[in-house]
Amino acid sequence: MEPVTEHRAPEPLTEYAQRLIHRVRAFDRRHPLLWDLHFTGFWVTAALIDYVGGGWRHNALSLDVPGWLLLTLSLGLSVPLLWRRTHPSAVLAAMAPVAFANAWTGAALQAALLQLALIYHLALRRPLRDLWWATALVIAPVLVSATRHGEGTWDQQIGSHLMSITVAALIGVTVRTRRNYTEALEDRARRLETERDQQAQLATAAERARIAREMHDIIGHNLSVITGLADGGRYAAAKSPERAAQALDAIATTSRQALAELRRLLDVLREEEKQQPDLTPQPGLTDLDRLLDGVRSAGLPVSTTIHGSPTLSAGRQLTVYRVVQEALTNTLKHGGPHTTAEIELSYEERAAVTVTITDTGNGNGSHTGGNSRDGRGLPGMRERTSLYGGTLEAGPRPHRERGWRVRLHLPEESPQ
Template sequence: MELGTRPPLDPAAGVEHPWLVPAHFRVPDTDDQRPPRGGGPVRRSGRDRAVDLTAVLSSLLGGLLLLGASQEVAQPPSEALVVLDLTAGVVGCLALWGRRRWPVGVAVALLVLSSFSNAVGVAALFALFTVAVHRRWPTVLAVSAVSAVSGSLFVVFRPDPDVSGLWMSLLAAVLTAGVVAWGMFVRARRQLVLSLVDRARRAERERDLRVEQARHTERTRIAREMHDVLAHRISLLGMHAGALEYRPDAPPEEVARAAGVIRASARQAMDDLREVIGVLRDDTDGTPAGRPQPTLADVPTLVEESRQAGMRVELTIDVPRDVAAPEVIGRTAYRVVQEALTNVRKHAGGTVAAVHLSGRPGPGLTVDVVNPPVVGAHAFGALPSAGTGLVGVGERVGLAGGTVEHGWTAEGRFRLRVWLPWAA
């Protein structure tokens, strides 16, 4: 799982992962973790324990104040009822310590006790608030109904001569509605915070995925460049080395010239390989500086290099000189010609390769490379081939939005034809 091993968020299920909620979004009077329905253990932080202790002490103090106020009426309750009320209040307040683990059970029990006990009234409101925060609205509605029934029974069991039963029932209903509304507001706010945190984390994961995909794409492009460049250089090395092997009695000047070309090609191949390996080892987000990429204007230089290596190449270019081809089109055309000449050296050495480039903005650019089949065996032995040259050409041209055609013509020549789009 990305970004650590924490489980995914489920905002609709309530607050399940407190470590994802910023501290300034937390509500002091409620838990930051949804209580488990099975009554399992609940992890409590120091803040949670402080909140629970505050709730218990506040409920005890409020219950004692309500119990004391009940002694000031014209007809105070009996001593036995006072002792029962006080006992129920103490037990109910201490039960708040388990409201996180059993919110519904604690709330129902305290609401039942509040039907005759003044001292448990504040604790029952705390428990009702906990249910509103941590449970869905059907459960909250059911517990609220229990609260309404409990308030009605309190009016029956503990009537106040100075206040009518209607007003007491209305006050109980208002308190219940206010506590439930506050709890559901806190729940909705927490769900909103969690959804925003989840959205931010998803956006971060998507960003990391896009970065990784960009790196993979770049490394794939570098691998193609490595294949094209090194195959070209190594084929030149093979051709010159084969010439020296075929003509050991060549004049010293020709041998020296061929050896110089071999040394220069080997050095260029090593430079290309060093640059590619350096890029592959770079894991930073920055783009390493490299040599300028070839363009359509570099094709004549490529052909001349092949001619100096002993190949016979006929080059025809029918492209407007005053219009520069787009970078992608020019680089793709260059690599296509490079791969085509490499294949000719590998599979049809000694033949004449005809390279024809034509096109302009609008109709597009066409690269046509034709060569006849080799007659007899290669003079210097066939060079090894990975068999992926034309596959790489197809992938490269496909990325540029072009098309590739290759195969034997009716005249018995092998033809590689590539069309590349060139916007007007």
């Protein structure tokens, strides 16, 4: 079986030329002086060859020009090109007397055409209004030559030079326009990339804040339940071993649930592993019974009163669940012994709901505990509530009643 050889299509000439131009420009940016020396050296050499070889005689209007003057004119029209990019206006002004001498003597050196390179750089780097005086400065020696030596008609000489100046200026303007357009595209790409990075950072920060809030709710609640169960099991161990065994079973169940939810959240942070997204639903109203069973098993009696039928979206159900969870967690932490809790849920039309959680604990403001200081707890509850335009009130119960009250209200859901 013959080996199969892959035949690559020939590279288009335009792509090859563009890549070559890109390399030349990159070399120019890295070594500008070296490039200027090569450019100037080439034209100085060409001017000297024209002088030494006598080629200037074919276009000269007068052959009685001294050799030293020819050498001076050749160098005066070529050497200043070394500064053509940094000081094009000054270089053109410095070459003007040499060009006038070239026209007056009738030498008519071809090196005078190097002034067109200055026209190009003026159009490329200077304001376009500078082209007016530059054109006059280049045309003036032509008028001197036509007046003094009378070779050819004025319109022929001036017309040909004006055409050359126009072409050089148009090339400079074209390159300048393309360069400005490319720079604008690159600047826009940089700004879009910066904006994209900022949006990604904001999205990452928001996601991490959400994960941190979820971890606080999960870990804080389950650890509070485990602590209550452990305290109860310790007291029951001496008198009722069966109750102690039940407490240990409840601790194990609660720990496994907390670990499973924690693993689910941590999977979101695994950026290096590409796996299927976790489709486990977030807690909702149907999970409140299991939550309350765990709290009751930890030693906190909880009673519930429900008015109406729930018609909440998944996001609103999660908010209600987390607020109830956080309120009961704070009661477990700070309520003290013999504390009881009561939950009242009032469902209204169009997904509006009011939830009131009250307890008979100390009611001395310790429910906020360290939560306000660490940015979680009640602040996290208020963040969840604000997502749906709701209100959250938390504080001691009024009218000298002992305990703490948390009241959540989510308004009607606006129609889409």
